[in-house]
Amino acid sequence: MRDARQILRDTFGYDSFRPGQRELVDGLLRGQDVFGLMPTGAGKSICYQVPALALDGVALVVSPLISLMKDQVASLLQSGVKAAYLNSSLTPGQIRLALSRAAQGWYKIIYVAPERLVTESFLRVARSLPLSLVAVDEAHCVSQWGQDFRPSYLKIREFLEALPQRPPVGAFTATATDQVRRDIVSLLGLRSPVSVCTGFDRPNLCFEVKRPVSKFPALVSLLTAERGKSVIVYCLTRKTVEEVCARLRELGFDAVRYHAGLTDEERRQNQDDFIYDRATVMVATNAFGMGIDKSDVAMVVHYNMPKNMEAYYQEAGRAGRDGSPARCVLLYGAQDVVMNRRLIELSSGENEELDEEQRERVRRLDEERLKKMTSYCFSASCLRAYILRYFGESAPENCGSCSVCLEEGRKTDITREARAVLSCVRGSGRGYGKTTVAAVLLGGDEGRSNETVRRRGLDQLPQYGALAHLGRSAILDLIQRLVGKGLLAFSEGEYPVLGVTPEGDAFLESGETLLAVLPDREPARPRRPAPKREEGELTERPELFAQLRALRARLASRAGVPAYVVFTDRALREMAGRLPQSEDELLAVSGVGRAKLERYGEEFLPVLRAYAEEHGVSS
Ligand code: ADP
Numbered sequence: 001m002r003d004a005r006q007i008l009r010d011t012f013g014y015d016s017f018r019p020g021q022r023e024l025v026d027g028l029l030r031g032q033d034v035f036g037l038m039p040t041g042a043g044k045s046i047c048y049q050v051p052a053l054a055l056d057g058v059a060l061v062v063s064p065l066i067s068l069m070k071d072q073v074a075s076l077l078q079s080g081v082k083a084a085y086l087n088s089s090l091t092p093g094q095i096r097l098a099l100s101r102a103a104q105g106w107y108k109i110i111y112v113a114p115e116r117l118v119t120e121s122f123l124r125v126a127r128s129l130p131l132s133l134v135a136v137d138e139a140h141c142v143s144q145w146g147q148d149f150r151p152s153y154l155k156i157r158e159f160l161e162a163l164p165q166r167p168p169v170g171a172f173t174a175t176a177t178d179q180v181r182r183d184i185v186s187l188l189g190l191r192s193p194v195s196v197c198t199g200f201d202r203p204n205l206c207f208e209v210k211r212p213v214s215k216f217p218a219l220v221s222l223l224t225a226e227r228g229k230s231v232i233v234y235c236l237t238r239k240t241v242e243e244v245c246a247r248l249r250e251l252g253f254d255a256v257r258y259h260a261g262l263t264d265e266e267r268r269q270n271q272d273d274f275i276y277d278r279a280t281v282m283v284a285t286n287a288f289g290m291g292i293d294k295s296d297v298a299m300v301v302h303y304n305m306p307k308n309m310e311a312y313y314q315e316a317g318r319a320g321r322d323g324s325p326a327r328c329v330l331l332y333g334a335q336d337v338v339m340n341r342r343l344i345e346l347s348s349g350e351n352e353e354l355d356e357e358q359r360e361r362v363r364r365l366d367e368e369r370l371k372k373m374t375s376y377c378f379s380a381s382c383l384r385a386y387i388l389r390y391f392g393e394s395a396p397e398n399c400g401s402c403s404v405c406l407e408e409g410r411k412t413d414i415t416r417e418a419r420a421v422l423s424c425v426r427g428s429g430r431g432y433g434k435t436t437v438a439a440v441l442l443g444g445d446e447g448r449s450n451e452t453v454r455r456r457g458l459d460q461l462p463q464y465g466a467l468a469h470l471g472r473s474a475i476l477d478l479i480q481r482l483v484g485k486g487l488l489a490f491s492e493g494e495y496p497v498l499g500v501t502p503e504g505d506a507f508l509e510s511g512e513t514l515l516a517v518l519p520d521r522e523p524a525r526p527r528r529p530a531p532k533r534e535e536g537e538l539t540e541r542p543e544l545f546a547q548l549r550a551l552r553a554r555l556a557s558r559a560g561v562p563a564y565v566v567f568t569d570r571a572l573r574e575m576a577g578r579l580p581q582s583e584d585e586l587l588a589v590s591g592v593g594r595a596k597l598e599r600y601g602e603e604f605l606p607v608l609r610a611y612a613e614e615h616g617v618s619s
């Protein structure tokens with residue numbers, strides 16, 4: 001058996017295992033089942049790829065998406081690993097060829113779509129092969145409680161049972177609640193797996209929530225700040241995707257669109273344009289992204305709030321997979337809640353495998369999750385902490401790199417404003433919706449243009465016009481924050497009205513002070529956090545970095561692979577920082593293995609040497 005550390009270094013070019021990888025690799029090497037729960041970008045693939053190369057025989061990797069397989073196999077081939085994939089994108093002839101090569105022991109790793117596992121032709125080959133292990137990627141797809149339930153994942157167990165000898169099985173996922181975890185273990189039939197749950201924190205991501213008065217200009221300013229870098233913009237509906245993409249193109253952004261309503265052809269084209277850096281902005285519904293592991297996405301913007309935290313963290317997590325600093329920005333609008341409610345209603349009727357009672361339970365669960373998502377958008381404390389606690393982890397109070405923590409210094413005393421809102425709600429007698437409450441606090445002509453205010457004589461309240469100086473949207477925002485703090489609450493039902501909670505009453509009585517940042521009339525751009533420096537990024541040499549990127553783009557298009565398959569941004573940044581001058585020095589850069597050194601060393605070293613010479617620096 002080859003040494004795992006050696007493989008990690010020689011084939012993948014990494015010096016050491018990341019947290020969790022070692023235990024999972026060792027488990028598989030000992031012949032045990034393993035279960036890895038790690039956030040996107042943590043490096044799950046290494047956990048089965050390294051054992052696959054260390055052990056005799058061939059490893060099968062079950063993976064849900066065609067694009068993912070294609071990418072992974074391209075990366076492996078670049079690293080000198082014999083790999084192939086079997087899915088519906090191949091012609092019957094290609095499949096026959098791959099199967100016959102597999103039967104001859106040609107490959108070390110084969111990616112296979114779940115629905116293919118129990119086909120006659122595949123089973124025959126699989127039964128005859130010495131299998132080193134079976135890895136199940138995106139294992140949460142097996143559970144109907146998870147995101148993206150795929151009934152074909154239920155066949156995996158059947159497949160394993162049909163093998164003459166069961167190899168060790170590894171299951172990997174980035175999203176799993178307790179229920180989903182239990183499902184994965186039982187439905188895949190894992191046998192006392194070695195389980196590793198690494199922290200969900202992604203320190204290189206900066207989380208930001210903005211509640212702009214109007215979203216499109218906010219998006220444009222974000223994209224302008226990140227111009228030239230890869231950005232994904234997620235929208236809730238196809239229609240929004242169309243609109244946003246068209247408007248961006250009018251402004252000269254090289255944006256492409258992606259949603260389930262487009263032809264296969266256009267989707268493939270647009271996805272490739274984005275992955276190969278021909279387009280920098282991808283505007284998409286949540287149909288885009290699963291299995292796309294473009295590692296140099298610099299920012300993920302949510303143009304609409306998604307339906308729950310699971311979806312949000314998964315989508316936002318597509319930023320910064322190579323470990324470089326990246327932004328995750330959510331643009332909240334009250335309309336998003338309404339739209340998500342409607343989508344929940346629609347989708348609850350969809351799953352025909354469920355009976356009425358189950359459906360009702362799923363709907364309630366969805367409602368509950370939507371509320372937690374909304375509270376995230378109004379969180380007055382650290383966003384990262386909110387996320388981590390949601391996923392059951394503990395977290396420090398202040399991360400220093402989310403929009404809330406960065407705003408901390410700008411907090412002011414809003415006790416007076418908060419008291420005005422609460423007294424207004426209390427004084428208005430029977431409950432009113434937030435639009436009416438805001439109209440009262442705003443006062444003046446605008447307030448009087450609200451029909452309920454006029455009819456109910458609410459302009460007689462002492463709070464009438466008390467917060468005119470804030471403007472309408474800031475008042476609405478403040479109301480939401482007070483709901484977020486538990487001082488106000490909405491009633492259930494179709495027309496939720498506001499009421500003061502017992503905590504709100506206590507606040508009014510106690511004379512406590514309340515600190516918060518009031519939104520500006522036009523939201524200001526938050527200061528960017530200073531990017532945390534990775535080890536090895538000793539110097540930043542933007543010109544050299546750009547040169548290396550250009551070289552990479554040429555090599556990638558020559559080889560017909562996405563740029564990051566050649567080297568990640570992070571590897572290039574490290575090269576620019578360290579200025580390796582020899583093959584050995586280049587090999588020391590994280591992400592440079594033997595195969596890539598042989599393939600690309602001669603292309604990159606001259607550029608690095610020329611730079612060093614010209615600038616009189618040595619490494
Ligand atoms: P996941 O599947 O968990 O989302 P990937 O397997 O795609 O993550 O890995 C994310 C990135 O981290 C890839 O660019 C990968 O090459 C890199 N990576 C994985 N393991 C290591 C390691 N031990 N050292 C450095 N980089 C690593």
Ligand code: ZN
Nearest residue numbers: 382399402405
């Ligand atoms: Zn924070």
